[in-house]
Amino acid sequence: MTLMSVTDSVFLAVETREHPMHVGGLELFTPPADAGPDYPRDLRAALLRHTDARPVFRRHPANPVSTRGYVAWAEDTELELDYHFRHSALPGPGRVRELLEVTSRWHSTPLDRHRPLWEIHLVEGLQDGRFAMYSKIHHALMDGVSALRQLRGVLSTDPDARDCPPPWGSPPSAEGRTGSPRRGFLHGLPVPDPRRLVRTGRATVGQLAGLAPMATRVATEAWREHRLTLPLRAPKTMLNVPIGGARRFAAESWERTRIAHVAHAARVSSNDIVLAMCSGALRTYLTEHGALPDEPLVAMVPVSLRGRTEAGATSGNRIGAILCDLGTHLADPTARLSRVARSMADGKRLFSDLTPIQALVLSAFNVAPLAATPLPGFVEHTRPPFNIVISNVPGPRERLYFNGARLDGIYPASVLLDGQALNITFTNGPTTLDCGITGCRRSVPHLQRLLGHLEQSLADLECAVA
Structure with a gap:
């Protein structure tokens, strides 16, 4: 065992x-x-x-x-x-x-x-x-x-x-390997380097010492400058309810050149365009059900922050959980895009100045309320930490094959939790942006309509920046 x-x-x-x-x-x-x-x-x-x-x-x-x-x-x-x-x-x-x-x-x-x-x-x-x-x-x-x-x-x-x-x-490259174990490994397991452990320990102490100034900065930007979105500030919606076990799954692809063209014209990132697409689609979907709140929806967006402040390629990956204001209360697609881009820029700017441990602590703070969702009555009587998780996962950038069969698309299907009845995850293929939408079958009716709303939202953005 x-x-x-x-x-x-x-x-x-x-x-x-x-x-x-x-x-x-x-x-x-x-x-x-x-x-x-x-x-x-x-x-x-x-x-x-x-x-x-x-x-x-x-x-x-x-x-x-x-x-x-x-x-x-x-x-x-x-x-x-x-x-x-x-x-x-x-x-x-x-x-x-x-x-x-x-x-x-x-x-x-x-x-x-x-x-x-x-x-x-x-x-x-x-x-x-x-x-x-x-x-x-x-x-x-x-x-x-x-x-x-x-x-x-x-x-x-x-x-x-x-x-x-x-x-x-x-993978073929990993099969049939023979020979002596690599230096620094014993029975296939890494052997700790005492000197590295000491250096790591000192670095960790220094990073932990910076948590108090980080907390002060977060508080200043969130409450005094109103530049950061905090957990438990999202509005209550039909998507933030206890869920059942049955799921619905929908999938679609878009040409990446479309997203890139809009991003270039609007001078924002492609990920900002993807979030703005989701913002417009969610606004339309909730309006159809008479459930659009007056306050903007908030998305939790996992982002890679590797190399923002570290020098060299050996700094490793840094993953942050950024809370993004989706601007769903705004009817104009350009205004929604501007709101999304500004919110993401503020979040990334803060994370880029943090050490890896500080970024982890801040990310944990953003998602920590999810740990209380199993408690009876918590989901029903509190605001959600955020309304939805929207992920954009890097995918293969070259055409791939499986024993001669061409891979045409990868559509992720994700985990749902109480209070989080909908998840939208994208992967980037060689030429397409592939989207998988997972929803609670009971709480998110007519899930497939979100695919049409995403297409219309992208078309609205294309018209707005033309």
């Missing part, structure tokens, strides 16, 4: 039927030109012959139904790949609508804790000849960004390559 980290244990402990804690993704593929009618079945049969799964794909809780907490992982030594890798066909007429409907059902179902915590569904029957793969893995094993990296690791830039391993396998 392997000891479980505290974070992994928490993801398992908070999971209920209403709150499945897996992340997922839907990938669309165009088969190679020489593919026959049995291509999906033959592909699955070929992949099932790869029985050497990575350790993370063999793990399940040592005590699946323990009431004493989850403290260790057990390894499945007889992994039943036929159970985890499933083959399905869409009902007629095989539209994307049918694909999204079955994806919604699969994403609603918790994973079996007596088995390794992942599933992959190979789906054929799309009327345009393409096939899809929907995968989900428990957040205790892998987060969404790591899952995307795992997918990219088994794909190839060569359309003629036919040796891509399955998603549970290791």
